[in-house]
Amino acid sequence: MSQLPARAPYAETAEASRGRLVPEAPSRTRNAFARDRDRIIHCTAFRRLKEKTQVFVAHEGDHYRTRLTHSLEVSQIARSLAHALRLDQDLAETVALAHDLGHPPFGHAGEDELQAQMQPWGGFDHNVQTFRVVTKLETRYPVFDGLNLSWETLEGVVKHNGPVTHKLDEPAWKAIADFAPGWDLRLDSFASLEAQAAAIADDIAYNNHDVDDGVQAGLFTLADLADVPLIGPVLHATRADWPDLSERMLRLEAVRRMIGVMIDDVLAETERRLAEDGIGTREDVRAARRTLVQFSDGMLADLGQLRRFLYERMYRHYRVNRTRSQARRILAEMFHLFMAEPEVMPTEWGARAASDDPHRRARAVCDYIAGMTDRFAIEEHRKLFTLDLALDL
Incomplete structure (x- = not known):
């Protein structure tokens, strides 16, 4: 088996990391990025992903993806891309594992409802919530709040989709705009190639597993996909071989x-x-004029048509709509109650x-709800x- 050349000159290295906001002695057994990965895997927010919706609510079936299984698939693809591109695999994997930590229960329906409820009180954005989780809400260490992740991991969490300075005027992004003014995350630049690999791995993973889950759920059939770009030709070729x-x-x-086709396209582009x-x-990389880890134009066009199919036949299927409707009502009713009566919240959260x-009250209520599993x-x-009513019989 041929070996890839040594790490690329534009790859990140743990040895050249800009460090942590709170200095710590290095680990004897792991580099800085691997240590970040382990902190994410062991944190409470990561464990909660096992019962947070991807598309289907966690109790609807044992074999549908959850935020946890999705995050694991994303991390595997990100690590494979990083290996092929001669990047730092630990950093790519770490950003991938962290990318959904801020998602509330019930997937995008939950995010939409929290955005609506928080609109008068500073807004809600799941990417910002992820940042708040790893810098503040996780309380596991006596010396600092959050996970005290390395600069490169935090940068990847914040801007894996590109520069974010255009978002800083949005109320929800205040937590990032105000974070450690002396510790510049360079919000006006692109993130590392490792973070970009994690971002596109997210696209590869969810487009493929949504096809898989949608067929398993009976929302559409393989025959329905026969003429859909990208998946249709792959189905025809597979049937021809078998x-x-x-x-x-x-x-x-x-x-x-299809995962292989998309990965090959990303690597070539x-x-x-x-x-x-x-x-x-x-x-x-940071000063580049565009995203560098990307699909080709042809792949983007095919993905656009596949996403339109999934939107019409899956994301807005009446069964999914019913669940979205129920989910939004659940979160809205709890939000209103907690705002009016914080004393009915668990003691720690009620105090906050x-x-x-x-x-401040709304943000505490939002943090509590956002951390819930489905x-x-x-x-x-x-x-x-x-x-x-407990009956004494």
Whole structure:
């Protein structure tokens, strides 16, 4: 098996890390990025992802993706991309594992509802919430709040999708705009190639597993996908290679191949952009005029059509709409109750919400709800709005 050349000159290295906001002695067994990864895996917010919605609410089936399984798939793809591009695999994996820590229960329905409820009180954005989780809300260490992640990991969490200075006037982004003024995350520049690999791995993972989950859920069939760009040709090629393959194995093999097609496209387009833009250093990456880890134009066009199909046949299917509607009502009712009566919240959270400043109260209520799993939110709502009478029989 041939070995790839040594790490690329534009790759990040733990040895050259800009360090942590609170200085710490180095680990004897791990570099800085691997240590960040381990802190994320061991934190409470990461464990909660096991029962947070991707598309289907966690209790709807055992085999659908959750935020946890999605994050693991993203991290695997990000690590593979980093390996092929000669980047730092630990950093790519770490950013991928962290990218969904701020998602509330019930997926995008939950985020939409918290955005609506928080609109008068500073807004809500799941990317900012992820940043707040790793810099403030996780309290696991006696010396600092948050996880005290390295500069490169925090940079990747904040701007894996590109520069964010245009967002800093949005109320929800105040937490990032105000964070450690003396510790510049360079919000006007692109993030590392490792963070960009994590971002595109997210796109690869969710487009493929949403096809897989949608077929399993009976929202559409493989036959419905036959003429959809990207997945359609892959299905035809798989059937040609395996004429007698069962529908289940056809689905699994086609999704596996589609992941490979998308990864190959990203690698080719990224190598082209790196060469075309003369990228030779880490600073070249941050000063670049565009995202460097990207799909080709042809792939983007095909993905656009696939996403339109998924939007029409899956994300807005009446069964999914019913769940979204229920989820939004659950969160809205709890938010209103907690704002009016913070004393019904658990003691620690009630103390945080017991403020005469409505903005501080709302943020505490929002943090509490955003941290819930789907199952916990359903159960908490039931306890708050259904009076259980214990019968002494």
